[in-house]
Amino acid sequence: xxxxxVQEYESQIIDDLKGLLSIESVRDDSQATSETPVGPGxxxxxxxxxxIAERDGFSTHxxxxxxxxxxxxxxxxxxxxxxxxxxxxxxxxxxxxxxKPVVTDDAIxxxxxxxxxxxxxxxxxxxxxxxDMNVDWKKRIHIIxxxxxxxxxxxxxxxxxxxxMPTLGFAPDAEFPAIHGEKGITTFDLVQTxxxxxxxxxxxxxxxxxxxQRYNMVPDHAKARVLVKENMTDVVQHxxxxxxxxxxxxxxxxxSGELVLTVEGKAVHGMDPSLGVNAGLxxxxxxxxxxLNQTAKSFVEFSNRYLHESxxxxxxxxxxxxxxxxxxxxxxGVITYDNKNGGKFGINxxxxxxxxFEEAIERFTxxxxxxxxDIELGKVQQPHYVDKNDPFVQxxxxxxxxxxxxxxxxxTIGGGTYARNLDKGVxxxxxxxxSEDLMHQKNEYITKKQLFNATSxxxxxxxxxxxxx
Numbered sequence: 001x002x003x004x005x006v007q008e009y010e011s012q013i014i015d016d017l018k019g020l021l022s023i024e025s026v027r028d029d030s031q032a033t034s035e036t037p038v039g040p041g042x043x044x045x046x047x048x049x050x051x052i053a054e055r056d057g058f059s060t061h062x063x064x065x066x067x068x069x070x071x072x073x074x075x076x077x078x079x080x081x082x083x084x085x086x087x088x089x090x091x092x093x094x095x096x097x098x099x100k101p102v103v104t105d106d107a108i109x110x111x112x113x114x115x116x117x118x119x120x121x122x123x124x125x126x127x128x129x130x131x132d133m134n135v136d137w138k139k140r141i142h143i144i145x146x147x148x149x150x151x152x153x154x155x156x157x158x159x160x161x162x163x164x165m166p167t168l169g170f171a172p173d174a175e176f177p178a179i180h181g182e183k184g185i186t187t188f189d190l191v192q193t194x195x196x197x198x199x200x201x202x203x204x205x206x207x208x209x210x211x212x213q214r215y216n217m218v219p220d221h222a223k224a225r226v227l228v229k230e231n232m233t234d235v236v237q238h239x240x241x242x243x244x245x246x247x248x249x250x251x252x253x254x255x256s257g258e259l260v261l262t263v264e265g266k267a268v269h270g271m272d273p274s275l276g277v278n279a280g281l282x283x284x285x286x287x288x289x290x291x292l293n294q295t296a297k298s299f300v301e302f303s304n305r306y307l308h309e310s311x312x313x314x315x316x317x318x319x320x321x322x323x324x325x326x327x328x329x330x331x332x333g334v335i336t337y338d339n340k341n342g343g344k345f346g347i348n349x350x351x352x353x354x355x356x357f358e359e360a361i362e363r364f365t366x367x368x369x370x371x372x373x374d375i376e377l378g379k380v381q382q383p384h385y386v387d388k389n390d391p392f393v394q395x396x397x398x399x400x401x402x403x404x405x406x407x408x409x410x411x412t413i414g415g416g417t418y419a420r421n422l423d424k425g426v427x428x429x430x431x432x433x434x435s436e437d438l439m440h441q442k443n444e445y446i447t448k449k450q451l452f453n454a455t456s457x458x459x460x461x462x463x464x465x466x467x468x469x
Contacts, residue, residue, distance in 0.1 A: 189365055
């Protein structure tokens with residue numbers, strides 16, 4: 001029955017999704033104002049959701065243009081559906097324009113199709129279809145829309161300062177059957193505090209280094225500018241050999257007397273950096289083989305000692321594992337260096353329940369002070385956990401099983417979804433076990449089958465929770 005209902009709306013779902021995907025809703029602090037708190041793109045995407053909601057007869061409530069909600073239903077309790085309309089930068093190498101959606105016979109290709117615009121439209125249509133059916137609502141529904149999920153969560157932080165906390169809820173921003181636990185997440189910078197005067201003239205001087213844009217992505221590109229005093233050809237040959245041995249792509253070119261070295265890696269989501277190839281850390285490994293100036297030498301040695309080829313915090317002395325939530329992971333997402341100020345590493349660390357985070361950071365801070373580094377700690381989000389036997393979780397999982405026949409169990413992840421904003425929240429879809437996960441990668445797409453099946457599952461789940469329940 002639910003799938004047949006969704007079929008009646010297929011062309012509308014695709015049209016509304018295409019409109020949302022066409023908005024380049026990447027955070028842009030250079031254009032941030034009180035009207036566009038994280039830039040004009042995210043604001044435009046938020047307004048787009050209000051427009052389609054108002055078109056369909058729903059009321060909306062805006063919170064400082066950084067978050068808001070679409071309201072439906074009746075009752076005392078609130079089901080929250082937490083979505084986001086911002087996306088990570090598109091990156092290079094796409095086969096089509098990432099913000100001009102391509103609709104094929106069986107898929108839609110664009111940045112945000114999986115994360116999180118496709119699932120947002122699926123959840124919205126589940127609510128719209130039930131509303132069109134004139135069901136007898138027993139709960140209110142708040143579709144809460146954020147615009148800064150991919151960066152600092154300023155959106156939900158601001159929203160929950162003044163707005164009602166839903167009784168329970170889900171984030172359609174991960175995988176089925178349901179995710180009932182998420183690791184703690186923090187970002188911090190390891191900042192070089194000591195720079196050195198060189199007593200002897202070094203053979204090579206590192207002028208600048210840059211790799212990565214986001215803490216929660218493995219950087220797929222790194223670039224260094226090096227002043228090579230002599231034997232430039234030898235250094236280039238040595239670099240090509242290094243690339244060959246490590247099976248990496250890259251090049252060394254001479255530009256205005258400076259050697260420019262680049263390495264290409266593989267970008268993946270920072271929750272499991274072992275699946276990617278960190279271009280920045282590999283380029284630093286190569287630089288450590290040169291006779292560099294003292295400040296740069298200290299910087300590249302620090303990388304090799306604590307960060308390179310250490311995805312699970314081993315080199316930082318933070319290795320930790322639990323059977324329910326898995327391992328600590330450490331992603332080095334942003335690396336910068338310049339010859340005036342030294343360098344810094346931007347780390348995204350994720351940890352399971354039971355990991356003594358404060359203790360670990362304190363110990364590591366003391367250890368690296370001796371190497372001339374300090375920690376600047378960003379936001380810390382505690383681990384989030386809902387018992388998988390909770391009736392709410394069981395309802396969602398039962399609906400998923402009912403529609404798919406897949407008897408998989410709910411599980412926990414290293415990613416962070418908006419579900420952790422809720423006292424009782426889980427992540428629920430919209431990825432299926434057979435979906436190709438290209439979140440944060442080039443040529444991101446959602447299949448029509450996945451989009452419509454997710455809508456159908458959300459439809460039955462919301463019915464079970466807000467009409468029957």
